[in-house]
Amino acid sequence: DAAGSTCLIGKEQLKLMERLGEGSFAVVKRAIWTQDDGRKTDVAVKLLRDSSSTVAEELQLEVNNMHKLRHPNLIRLHGLVFANPIMMVVELCDGGALLDRLRDTNKPALLASQLIDYSVQIAKGMAYLETKRFIHRDLATRNVLLTSNERLVKIGDFGLMRALPDKDEHYVMSAQKKVPFAWCPPESLRRRQFSHASDVWSFGVTVWEIFSYGEEPWCGYRGPEILQRITNGETLAKPTCCPKELYELMLQCWSITPEQRPRFLALKDLIKELQFSVGECREV
Numbered sequence: 061d062a063a064g065s066t067c068l069i070g071k072e073q074l075k076l077m078e079r080l081g082e083g084s085f086a087v088v089k090r091a092i093w094t095q096d097d098g099r100k101t102d103v104a105v106k107l108l109r110d111s112s113s114t115v116a117e118e119l120q121l122e123v124n125n126m127h128k129l130r131h132p133n134l135i136r137l138h139g140l141v142f143a144n145p146i147m148m149v150v151e152l153c154d155g156g157a158l159l160d161r162l163r164d165t166n167k168p169a170l171l172a173s174q175l176i177d178y179s180v181q182i183a184k185g186m187a188y189l190e191t192k193r194f195i196h197r198d199l200a201t202r203n204v205l206l207t208s209n210e211r212l213v214k215i216g217d218f219g220l221m222r223a224l225p226d227k228d229e230h231y232v233m234s235a236q237k238k239v240p241f242a243w244c245p246p247e248s249l250r251r252r253q254f255s256h257a258s259d260v261w262s263f264g265v266t267v268w269e270i271f272s273y274g275e276e277p278w279c280g281y282r283g284p285e286i287l288q289r290i291t292n293g294e295t296l297a298k299p300t301c302c303p304k305e306l307y308e309l310m311l312q313c314w315s316i317t318p319e320q321r322p323r324f325l326a327l328k329d330l331i332k333e334l335q336f337s338v339g340e341c342r343e344v
């Protein structure tokens with residue numbers, strides 16, 4: 061596999077095309093990537109806003125690990141260009157962010173069976189990441205992309221992702237990094253601890269977003285208020301369209317004690333079983 065060894069990509073191998081979008085960390089453009097053997101691939105290129113040497117060093121440490129990840133529900137990282145700006149060359153995923161699709165009232169609303177299927181796919185991608193000891197730290201529907209036919213969802217945004225050191229079960233994030241409060245469990249908000257179990261909490265919030273058709277979790281509350289509410293045992297309310305059994309799984313994902321949260325491997329099967337029991341739901 062030629063791509064297996066190419067994690068550093070030369071700038072001259074990329075022909076940058078139109079802009080696809082932008083986020084807080086990067087401007088994203090479509091590009092054509094010509095590999096050494098002449099093969100051409102349509103890709104997305106993320107041009108990082110912060111191309112400082114600190115970012116370059118961090119990415120250099122992670123790129124070999126990230127590059128090994130291969131799963132249909134994860135945006136594949138083809139490689140990095142260490143230029144100014146630093147560019148991440150990733151799999152193109154044309155259908156836009158899942159969050160935008162959920163909110164789009166000009167298209168027919170997604171059916172509950174489709175929402176379940178997306179949730180299963182996200183759980184599968186996360187289960188794979190867990191077996192590779194990767195924690196994502198920023199799982200949310202804004203970071204999940206749809207393929208153009210809307211059949212597949214792929215988890216993206218490797219910006220915050222980290223491999224766990226061999227012996228540790230959690231990772232402490234450095235103080236400068238921003239934390240997506242409404243998607244984080246108490247141990248992340250208090251002690252900046254991130255683990256597979258904190259990803260499971262974020263997964264619960266992500267499924268909540270999916271069944272709320274893109275509502276904002278804890279809308280109107282600031283970080284400290286969210287922390288206070290969740291430690292008082294308050295949870296996000298059951299979205300109208302969400303089957304009761306699925307909401308119960310979400311509540312388990314939001315157990316205050318990390319060890320009590322389900323694992324992704326179990327979640328993907330448990331959610332899949334619900335596929336057969338849901339009716340249709342078009343109501344938003």
Ligand code: ATP
Nearest residue numbers: 080081082083084085086088104151152153154157
């Ligand atoms: P953040 O969401 O944390 O601000 P970011 O700055 O890294 O992250 P993204 O959200 O990943 O930026 O990307 C911005 C937009 O670019 C997305 O909403 C999407 O429309 C588009 N985009 C990102 N990655 C891809 C991709 N692989 N294929 C197609 N479009 C993409």
